[in-house]
Amino acid sequence: MNVPLTHLLTLAGGLFFIGIWCAVTRRNLIMVMLGIEIMLNAAALAFVGASLRWQQMEGQAVALFVLAIAAAEVSVGLALIICIYRRYRTLDPAKVQ
Amino acid sequence: MMWQQFTPELYHFAAALLFTALSMTRRVDNRRDYWVALSLAGGGLIVCLAAVRAEGLLFLNTYKVDLFAQLFKVLLSMGLFLVVALCSELxxxxxxxxxxxxxxxFTCTLAMxxxxxxxxxxxxxxxxxxxxxxLYVLVALxxxxxxxxxxALRYFLIGIFSSAIMLFGLALLYAATGLTYLSDLVQxxxxxxxxxxxxxxxxxxxGGFFFKLALFPFHFWAPDVYVGAPNQLAAFIATASKVAAVAVLLRVVAATGGQETLLVDSLxxxxxxxxxxGNLAALVQKDFKRLLAYSSIAQAGYVLIGILCMSPEGADAAIFYALALLLMKFTCFLAVVxxxxxxxxxxxxxxxxxxxxSPLLALALMMAVFALAGIxxxxxxxxxxxxxxxxMHKGYLVLVLIAMFNVVISLYYYLLIVKAAYLTEPAVETPAPVLSLSARALTTALIIAIVVVGFYPNPLIVMARQASSSLF
Known part of the structure; x- marks a missing residue:
């Protein structure tokens, strides 16, 4: 039995808002990036769910691309965060002035 | 052969590879880097011009080479060439x-x-x-x-946030329709x-494209990034990056094909x-680059009017506006540099x-500022x-009236720039900016382009019309 698309979209939407919540409220750069990663994964989940609904492989392929792009994003972001930590000795974005 | 249609991209990829190798050599030679970059960018412009009539679909039809794309590639490579030309004193x-x-x-131009x-x-x-x-890494340099x-931090955080939102939007689009090709979506x-x-x-x-274009509500990065980035890079972000954003927005908005819908109202x-x-915030700025950033937020609003018309005339206007922005903003940043x-x-x-x-630089700045103000x-x-x-053809009278009103507001700060350059006397004598012979030639060419295209826009409008015909 297939899970209906609406259930998957509800789950993905919930994850997406958890991600936004985490990215907007946390005072730590690593946690902000983590929140945005959750948002990306919510989108990947929605893609996989939709791919099941339409019986196509394209959604699955997008999910793989999202993984690769998220990895690239983390590498750029962590490099930047290390730069910032060396300079300011803090990970609080409000204190980077 | 398929790969011939892909020449401009391959060329810029090869150029990026060459600089990867150069960045690994032990000897630091800035003059060498500059001349190599300038000649490669010049070659890129020629390659793009030569490939302007190429047509075809590549990579399982995910990649469309048509006049629209090739015209924008010419604009992008022109933007790259102009920006590299400014890098002699980086x-x-x-x-x-x-x-x-x-x-x-070069990587960024390739991606665009x-x-x-x-x-x-x-x-x-x-x-x-x-x-x-x-661009995130470039700003941090x-x-x-x-x-x-x-x-770079601010740019990065807002950038990945908006791209995550965009990806979720793409996922919902796919969930709702089961389609991933724009050519299917448009039907x-x-x-x-x-x-x-x-x-x-x-x-x-x-949302993802609005971030690129620095459009509300994703415009917060623009002032800080323009101020924080090296001047030449700010010029690149203000010109080439905006041109690419206009192109992709045109393609995607045209694919929705909506007329008289909620989408048009929200745009x-x-x-x-x-x-x-953009205009109100620009009124009070003292920093020249910050002022230019707010002015480009405002200009993005004008471009969006052309895009949201979703008509051939609107697309022509947006393409022409992208070219105009490239020239006007670049001339302003030439003065900044x-x-x-x-x-x-x-x-x-x-x-x-x-x-x-420097009378020549002042004249160029004045022409660019007048052009931005729409004189x-x-x-x-x-x-x-x-x-x-x-x-107006689509009947958006109120929208045009508000835009006109905005043009009047923007005149104030654009004229402040002209006043600063022409009427204010400096408190302390500062040395004159050094303009080499080639910089003088470039500045003169820009002044001529801004005026002559204003007088005889027809050839370019005809070209924009041919390019936009593939959209609708």
Whole structure:
């Protein structure tokens, strides 16, 4: 039995808002990036769910691309965060002035 | 052969590879890097011009080479060439990073070329991300590291946030329709655009492009990044990056095919807020680059009017506006780079007495500023006229009235620039900006282009019309 698309979209939407919540409220750069990663994964989940609904492989392929792009994003972001930590000795974005 | 249609991209990829190799050599030679970059960028412009008539579909039809894409590739390579031409005194970037700077500039141009040709959701997303990642690192390369990393952090956080929102929008679009090719979407979307799921999906998707164009509500990065980035890079972000964003927005908005829908209303609201916020904030700026950043937020609002018309005239106007923005903004940044020879951020006061120190530069700045304000007979006037008349054809009278009102507001701060350059006397005598012979030639060419295209825009309008015919 297939899970209906609406259930998957509800789950993905919930994850997406958890991600936004985490990215907007946390005072730590690593946690902000983590929140945005959750948002990306919510989108990947929605893609996989939709791919099941339409019986196509394209959604699955997008999910793989999202993984690769998220990895690239983390590498750029962590490099930047290390730069910032060396300079300011803090990970609080409000204190980077 | 398939790969011949892909020559401009391959060329820029090879150029980026060459700079990867140069960045690994032990000897730091800035003159060598500059001349290599300048000749490669010049060659890139020629390659793009030669490939302008290429047509075809590549990579399982995810990549469309047509006149629209090729025209924008010419604009992008022109932007790259002009920006590299400014890099002879690249004082805003530490000496040992110059070859990395060019490497990332070429990578970013490559990504934006991929972006304007993409007609599949994955290829659009991947190329958009590649161009953004290059820019995040480029901003952080500022020699004054405190300024660079702060701006890069802000750019990065807002950038990945908006791209995550865009990806979720793409996912919803796919969930609602089961389609990933723009050419399929254009046939289905007009019928279902009023469904809530589809509308939300399209609005979220456009968020990623609004970030690139620095449009409300994703405009917060622009002032800080313009100020924090090296001057030459700020010029690149203000010109080439905007041109690519206009191209991809045109393609995606045209694919929705919506007429008289909620989507048009929400785009119109965003255009109005963007230009009002940009113009009002620009009124009080003292830093020249920050003022230019707010002015480009406002200009993005005007471009969006052309895009939201979703008509051939609107698309022509937006393409023409992109070209005009490239020339006008570049000329302003040429002045920024030449005035701040040490790579710092010039304030408006630094312009004082420019007409005596360097009459040519002052004249170029005045023409560019008049064009941005939309004073005839400059390219900016023609561009605004095209955009507004396209909107009037669709009957968006209120939108055009508000835009006109905004143009009047913007006159105030644009004229402040001219006043600073022509009427204010400097408190302390500052040395005249050094303009080499080639810089003089470039400045003169820009002045001529701004005026002549304003007088005889017809050839370019005809070309824009041919390019936009593939959209509708």
């Amino acid at each position: 004082n805003g970037v530490a000496r040992r990073w110059h070859s990395e700077f060019y490497l990332l500039l 070329m991929l972006l304007v040709s993409s007609v599949h959701l994955i290829s659009i997303y991947v190329s958009l991300e590649l161009s953004s990642y290059s 500022r020699r004054d590291a405190a300024m660079g990393t702060q701006a 289905v979307l007009p019928g279902v655009i009023d469904q809530p799921l589809v509308l939300v999906a399209v609005v979220l998707t456009l 119109a609201a965003l255009a109005i807020i963007s230009m009002t916020v 030449k005035i701040a020879a040490d790579g710092g951020n010039p304030s408006l006061d630094a312009l004082a007495g420019l007409h005596r120190r 005839p007979p400059t390219i900016g006037f023609t561009a605004k006229l095209l955009v507004f008349s396209a909107a």
